[in-house]
Amino acid sequence: MGHVIVIPYPAQGHVIPMMELSQRLVNQGVRVTFVNTEINHKFVTSTWTEKDSVKELMHMVSIPDGLDSWEDRSDLGKLTESILKTMPGKLEKLIETINNEGAHKVSCVIADGCAAWAVRVAKKIGTKRAVFWPSSVASLAPALSIRKLTDDGIIDNKGIPIKDQTIQLSPTMRPIKPSNLPWAFAGDVATTKAVFKISVDVAEAATMTEWITCNSANELEPAAFSIFSKILPIGPLLASNRLADQTGHFWQEDFTCLKWLDQNPVCSVIYIAFGSFTIFDQKQFDELALGLELSNKPFLWVVRPGMTKETTVSYPDGYMERIRTRGRIVSWAPQQKVLAHPSVACFLSHCGWNSTLEGVTNGVPFLCWPYISDQFSNQTYICDIWKNGMGFDKDEAGYITREEIKSKLEHLLSDETFKAKAMDLKEKTMSNVEDTGSSHKNLSLFIDWIKEKDTNINV
Template identity: 65%
Template sequence: MAKPHVLVIPYPAQGHVIPIMELAQRLVEQGIRVTFVNTDINHKLVKSNCLDKDGFGDQMQMVSIPDGLEPWEDRSDLCKLTLSILQTMPRKLEELIETINKDDQSKVTCIIADGGMGWAIQLAKKMGIKRAAFGPTSVATLASMLSIHKLIDDGIINKNGIPLTDKTIQLSETMPPIKRGTLSWACFEDSATIEAVFQVVVLVEEASKLTEWFICNSSPELEIAAFNLYPKLLPIGPLLASNRLANQTGHFWQEDSSCLAWLDEQPTGSVIYIAFGSFTIFNQTQFEELALGLELCDKPFLWVVRPGMTKTDYPNGYMERVGSNGRIVRWAPQQKVLAHPSIACFVSHCGWNSTLEGVTNGVPFLCWPYFGDQFHNETYICEIWKTGLGFKKDESGIITRGEIRSKVEQLLGDNIYKVKALDIKEKVTSCISKGGCSHKNLTSFLEWIQNNDADANDQPDSVNLNF
């Protein structure tokens, strides 16, 4: 009998590739063969930044298919990229699977697709292959996607996803309200992009009906109300490299690990860590205010300034004034940074991966969301878990240097944020430990994949999330 062979496909964005790559590593550890499918562009980035000790070996094959755009075209144009993906990738993925399946001993037995690639779930159904969806975002964000018919019926959005009202949205009595601008597809300024991205959301909702498993990179300790609203969404997270005591993989930029030695030289609980993920962009005024705000704090800081994050430069004489008190890198080994004892707090864009990495290391947050669901994640950090503070913008929409210094002093001057952060860390750690909810679900999922006799329409046992 042929061994299990799982094809894994993420949505082509950094925040989606990393967590599903972590899941793929878990499959490999169980002796399951994996074919990991990136777009051509992202495949080159990931391969160029893989460490030799990542150890994919023969069990994981990294392959790619085109996204339909030319290499030089702008993939930050989400309208153009989304429409190209939907038009090109389903056919290319089917051709890839047909090529693989010519060898009876290596046939694809299961497809795990990012929820944002719902068309791949439809393809798996069409080809008679076992299938599972993976949610790399918060379950609260997924819940808004799975509620689109209700939002249409309630007159919140039209059938193309365009918001019709500025009213806040309450998916359930126990979940925090959602503002129009925090809907993952409705945070764009132009209707064409909203409508294009909404096509992806519709496929998420449709794919959820075709999957035996919809597994999520979260835990009920973090968002039990969202899990209760959609009990089919099963927690298996947080999936982090630290859970398996290994290096994180899937990065689009080369990590600068030299900052870890610099952290070793800093006092315990003294360093401000600043990182804004793969998408945030700063204009000249905001970039300079952030730089000067960090200087005003007069504390050691580690700042990730990603290529393309800004077109401006540091204020005159800045690097000389800051000296060894500040360390600036292009990309950091974030999970190792956040686990370092010298870290005092995390100034973050509140992307879900960064949120999970901060939470699992018991680090308090200063929230600086930039885009879509990041604002919703900020709500959980500040209002539900109470492990951080948000910044206030001035009348020009700028977070000033004075505001930055004030919030740093407030966060680090009150030990309650650290206490609550450590409490959340303990609860989440128990969830992914043996006997915990996420650990049990992941174990059951791995067993289902390894059971080649399982029918493609088998349903997982329900999991009680009420404790």
């Protein structure tokens, strides 16, 4: 049967797809111990209703990340340093306890690509190991190309871009700007150093595992998969579970917004959500709010706690009264169900990979507003390769104005080409998770490997 330890990087966008993978494993009879940090364990278990079908095979546990409960986990430098000092030893002790106390010994560790320390632990104790990359192959490619980027003089040994020139990792992949490298977005030296360290570890982990699986599909990224052939697409994992209740959320979903959607015409509502990490200053937040108002369209807007730099979120004077008949604002939404709703016309998104996949698998056109890291490469896919969406242009001061938001919304919703491209991409992507699809077959092979008894593990 197999007993797998699953370890995500401690961020919302990593936990959700690893929970999806875990449920696939449980459905095939594999026992799973899902390991969150203590603080994320509290978040996830407070929003998760355990289903009878997984009670016997899936167990949620936690280990400390080394920080006190009050410390700032958005400080990636501090968090990364603490994780590397604390979590490897705690994981090793957890596995030792499981193996000593029960009949179901750990047979495999599946680690998030950004949790390479867990791969090192698995190798140390002689356990089978695999890497799961929750994002696109395009976002993984720079980490796997660090040696080449350094040798070519594009970055220094700290990951800092030396040359201000576009980078092309292969002839068939789109060029990227040095400033859009996953570790170069940070702005401050400490965070850049931390994210670069994670990226270096990702490349190391790739050399220590037999399997590198990815939450993507061949049809979405053919150029990237042709270059990095060792990476096995098994997604989109969310695609075969689009209308089911999703697990792994840090905040409680507001399901009342679905009834509100029911009251709106087909393809009329603008859905706006920026994930768990995006932060706006007040001026940009106001421009977004007023741009939605100017659109004169019904909209559903997710405004989570902490989305602005101010202590509490504030709206322009009189705003809530003016938009009350056609605007709905919630703190967190059941996004898969929202995007599957027939009233939703488009998705104004930060372009995180989970959100990108959810929009793609529901055939919804995008307006792209990336914030950090891989979100910029995801925008490139949407705007330049798949052509199922558009981006925004900033003004001279670096802001996306209310007029720009209104203009792009009008363009996207009046041009039927975007919806046609979105529906075509949906059909191609969904075919991957059907019984005869390549991602479905790859996932089956991966699960078979997990279930195999292997007494000759290369330590």
